[in-house]
Amino acid sequence: MSTNASIASAFEHAAALMELLGEDKFRINAHARVARAVNDLTTDLASIAGDPKALTAIEGIGAKTAAKITELVRTGKVEEFDELAARVPAGLPALLNVPGLGPKTVRRAWQELGIEDVAALKAAMDDGSLAGLPRLGAKAVEKIRKGLDQLERSAGRLPLGIAMPMAEGIVAFLSTLDGVERAAFAGSLRRGKDTIGDLDILVVAMDAAAVHEAFCAHEDVASVIARGESKSSVLMKLSVSLGRWGRALGSDAEPAVQVDLRVVPAESWGAAMQYFTGSKEHNLKLRERAVKQGLTLNEYGLFKDDGENGPPQSRGIEPVASESEEDIYRALKVVFPEPELREDRGELSAKKLPELIQLGDLKAELHGHTTESDGKLSLDELVEGAIARGFHTIAVTDHSKSSAQAGGLDEKRLRAQAKQIDEAQERFGDRMRILKGSEVDILADGSLDFDDDTLASLDVVVASPHTALSQEPAAATKRLLRAIEHPMVHILGHPTGRLINARGGLEPAMDELFAAAKEHSVALEINAHWMRLDLRDTHVRAAVEAGCLLAIDCDVHSLGDFDNARYGVLTGRRGWLTAEQCVNCWPADRQSDWLKSKR
Ligand code: DGT
Ligand code: CA
Ligand code: CA
Numbered sequence: 001m002s003t004n005a006s007i008a009s010a011f012e013h014a015a016a017l018m019e020l021l022g023e024d025k026f027r028i029n030a031h032a033r034v035a036r037a038v039n040d041l042t043t044d045l046a047s048i049a050g051d052p053k054a055l056t057a058i059e060g061i062g063a064k065t066a067a068k069i070t071e072l073v074r075t076g077k078v079e080e081f082d083e084l085a086a087r088v089p090a091g092l093p094a095l096l097n098v099p100g101l102g103p104k105t106v107r108r109a110w111q112e113l114g115i116e117d118v119a120a121l122k123a124a125m126d127d128g129s130l131a132g133l134p135r136l137g138a139k140a141v142e143k144i145r146k147g148l149d150q151l152e153r154s155a156g157r158l159p160l161g162i163a164m165p166m167a168e169g170i171v172a173f174l175s176t177l178d179g180v181e182r183a184a185f186a187g188s189l190r191r192g193k194d195t196i197g198d199l200d201i202l203v204v205a206m207d208a209a210a211v212h213e214a215f216c217a218h219e220d221v222a223s224v225i226a227r228g229e230s231k232s233s234v235l236m237k238l239s240v241s242l243g244r245w246g247r248a249l250g251s252d253a254e255p256a257v258q259v260d261l262r263v264v265p266a267e268s269w270g271a272a273m274q275y276f277t278g279s280k281e282h283n284l285k286l287r288e289r290a291v292k293q294g295l296t297l298n299e300y301g302l303f304k305d306d307g308e309n310g311p312p313q314s315r316g317i318e319p320v321a322s323e324s325e326e327d328i329y330r331a332l333k334v335v336f337p338e339p340e341l342r343e344d345r346g347e348l349s350a351k352k353l354p355e356l357i358q359l360g361d362l363k364a365e366l367h368g369h370t371t372e373s374d375g376k377l378s379l380d381e382l383v384e385g386a387i388a389r390g391f392h393t394i395a396v397t398d399h400s401k402s403s404a405q406a407g408g409l410d411e412k413r414l415r416a417q418a419k420q421i422d423e424a425q426e427r428f429g430d431r432m433r434i435l436k437g438s439e440v441d442i443l444a445d446g447s448l449d450f451d452d453d454t455l456a457s458l459d460v461v462v463a464s465p466h467t468a469l470s471q472e473p474a475a476a477t478k479r480l481l482r483a484i485e486h487p488m489v490h491i492l493g494h495p496t497g498r499l500i501n502a503r504g505g506l507e508p509a510m511d512e513l514f515a516a517a518k519e520h521s522v523a524l525e526i527n528a529h530w531m532r533l534d535l536r537d538t539h540v541r542a543a544v545e546a547g548c549l550l551a552i553d554c555d556v557h558s559l560g561d562f563d564n565a566r567y568g569v570l571t572g573r574r575g576w577l578t579a580e581q582c583v584n585c586w587p588a589d590r591q592s593d594w595l596k597s598k599r
């Protein structure tokens, strides 16, 4: 972990311990704030850790916390944090990872029922004692049970946005080793899945043993699971701090991910990439196809089946194709499927595959927050961020008044912001088109948080559900339909409200939503944040087939969020999305026509 990441995670953990101990709210917040502040820094704290002035100059860091940062960097620990940890049972902090279980409840379960770990929690749910806690009851316990199920089902699967930078780091590391000719990741990560079980990395190298040795000695390797001539498997510590998304990773105190490294022969690179990219289901179908054509396919190549036993490559048989994936698919007479399509969802029988959307096709961000609500960017910083991306349009869509905890704007503040946007537009001129917008809350009954006149004054309206996310499916359908049918709404933001590994979200009748969205030309958002990816791939596919418009937006709260666009694009590609069907890819005037059609 980087210095910043380990500082952030130490403060995060300390804040959690304080919550369990029922400490003063002010102190808890101070520590949580340090974690957030450090997470957002772009400079490395290691260099200024001994300089109290420089530390306290950072917003969110005071004199006391600065001293703790110095202690942490110097000694590797903070004595006060260790004392906190000693007062809390070891298994207790893990309970904070259970969706639906807040620190107050965990504390009471511990103090009043003696619950110290997940096993005891389960027992207390089964024997009814948990429901017996005052202010808890059967409904809350049901919610906790669901949360626990979710956590256990997702255990160990890493969100895409954590796995991708890690894998890129490992590939870069391997590429620098002597004699390494090629290195790339394969597996579910290359297919752009929203969560990743383990990382699969392939290498071509002169000296396989040296590569395995260097890999197993990498500084982030926590333990070596297996090491052989062609493959080694290790557990690697996560090289990033998860910040406020930490709960998404389940209950491991020190989360780690398995990484499989395979050194493969140069001449079978394509076959190995094809095989280890998967998916298993796709490969199975492809092998059946090979067999029908009198061929056999494995990770070394595509071979003529000569009826003999044993792997053809070890009997000196030359493959029909092996060097590139394209060669293999061509030889099997199937249209080349991009990795994101390889899920056995019709890609192998298609006569033609769509030209999938690419990152470079995005020309606008239609969902951006500023410091007016819960964003970290000023209006100008948000605009500059969009300019740096080469976009023609940025929409300012701060939260609406119901989202009070996110600093949502009421009508008056919205009007004031509109003035500021006019002034900013003057300043930026034709370097960027700045749209006045709102991410307006869809209330539980489907009504919107602003009246029609207010919405009509805006260039773009993103309507999103933020509360009542465990609503019954029928109620959720009605609610979202009402928002889609609203004449002022352009985009349905993160339509289900799911959080990967943490919250299931709404389960509306998607086909009804898609039909209505098409009719009213409302774009359905693929929220590109890797904790959301909402709509998810399968929904996108159905929406694309239904002829809906899609939006890929980063829901920008900080500059780094623009980088999440690629995860949204991967999800779009997994849903067979083209640039044509994505409103963010349209030229400015076409986008304008669409926006104005609702005014
Ligand atoms: P994950 O790691 O659970 O997110 O998913 P994958 O798809 O990365 O699966 P993984 O790591 O078990 O294997 C990587 C690829 O290797 C997989 O997508 C296809 C290939 N593969 C692994 N085992 C088998 C197998 O038994 N049969 C076939 N046909 N392919 C396999
Ligand atoms: Ca994998
Ligand atoms: Ca694997």
Ligand code: ZN
Pocket (backbone or CB within 6 Å): 367, 369, 439, 555
């Ligand atoms: Zn938002």
